[in-house]
Amino acid sequence: MFLLAGTLALLNLVNDPGSAPRLLIVAGCDLGTALLGLLLPWRRRCSPALLGVLGFAVLGLSTWSFGGVATGTGPFLVLLYAWAALHFPRWILAAYALPAAASYVTPLILTRQPPEVVGSAFVLMPVALAVAFLIEGHARHLRQERERLERIEQWRAAMIGTLAHDVRAPLTTVQMALEELRDQVPSSSAWMLDAALRHTARMTRLAEDLLDVHRIDTAGHLKLDRQLVPACRLVSEALSYVRAVPVVADVDEDLRIWVDPARFEQIIVNLVGNAVKYGRPPIVVRLVEGRLEVRDHGDGIPSSLRSRLFSQFAAGGQDGVGLGLWIVRQLAEAHGGRASAEARDPGVAMVVTFENAKH
Structure with a gap:
């Protein structure tokens, strides 16, 4: 702000060369104040407020130097107050009232201006203070x-950290115990263990999704180990994790792809899980x-939803928080591709394109 005022004073030398000495003094004071603001180590939050007092003094000097012409004083006085309102508490704005009024009124009196x-200070000062209070309140x-x-x-990061260290390990232990029990119970009771295993797998996937969100937020991207x-x-292998309904796979046996196996498996599990929850077979x-x-x-999915379907928390429900498809989009982009939803009759197709597919 002071750099701007000093620069404008220097530029005004072209339009008013007769006022060169006064313009140079004003420009020097403005630029000197700006230099102080840049170089001094302001260790306390309210210390830079002293620059405002210097600024009011420079405004008064400018008005006096130009014989009481206050054309530029009013706007810069309001601008000084606005700057202070963005950075300092309200008591400093109130404390500015006296030096601000003095910087405006004193040069007018010294140059014998009409009453x-x-x-006009009785109009300008309340307006400047009111504007400053409004800005301070909003800031x-x-x-x-x-x-x-x-x-x-911070709470979200702590929660995700808890999932990483305190939830995943117990879930793994529970899943292993349930798988051992499933081989030992009668077939008439196996359905209960199957249901427990499905829900355990769902909780594990949710924890992994939240951890991926944390990784993306922290690093900005996901690291891939492509093979x-x-x-x-x-x-x-990916479909072996989906036990709710039969899934038909149409894949060329000779096709080889250049992907991160774990991440690509996660894409399939998330998309198939979404199709099972919200669609109907066959998948x-x-x-x-x-x-x-x-x-x-x-x-199917309404066209109004398809455009934002892969956004974060776009389609949460009782079985999740809407992260699965967003994770799919992030994984697709990490592979150099994209994710989208295409209408079918009937149903919908979730499509992921990726680069470097190879035979």
Whole structure:
């Protein structure tokens, strides 16, 4: 702000060369104040408020130097107050009232201006103070909201850390115990263990999704360990985690793809799980070079939802929080591709394209 005022004073030398000495003094004071603001180590939050007092003094000097012409004083005085309102508490704005009024009125009195000109301070000062209080209130509200969001973010990070260290390990143990028990119980009771295993797997996937969100937020992307793997085997292994309904796989046995196996498996599990929850069988998984398609034969998805379906928390429900498809999009983009939803008759097809598919 002071750099701007000093620069404008220097530029005005072209229009008013007769006032060069006064313009140079004003420009020097403005630029000197700006230099102080840049170089001094302001260790306390309210310390830079002293610059405002210097600024009012420079405004008064400018008005006096130009014989009481206050054309530029009013706007810069309001601008100084606005700057202070963005950075300092309300008591500093109130404390500014005396130096601000003195910087405006004193040069007018010294240059013998008419009473109506001097009296303009009774309009300018309340307006400047009112504007400053409004700005300060809004800025304070925004700071409080930012602090609240930072606390929420810290809580979210702590929650995800808890999932990483305190939930995944017990879930793995529970899943292993249930699988051991399933081989020992009568077939008439096996359905209960199957249901428990499905829900345990769902909880594990949810924990993994939340951990992926944390990784993306922290690093900005997901790291891949890409390998050239047989597509048919990869799809078959991924579908082994989905036990709710039969899934038809249409994959060329000779196709090999250049992907991160664990991440690509996660894409298939998330898409098939979404099709099972929201669509109807048959569920068909088709993979050709560079294109994965998971189709259901349900009621489909409205066109208004398809465009934002892969956004974060776009389609949460009682069985999840809406992260699965967003994770799919992130994984597709990490593979150099994209994710989209295409209408079918009947149903919908979730399509993921990726690069570097190889035979």
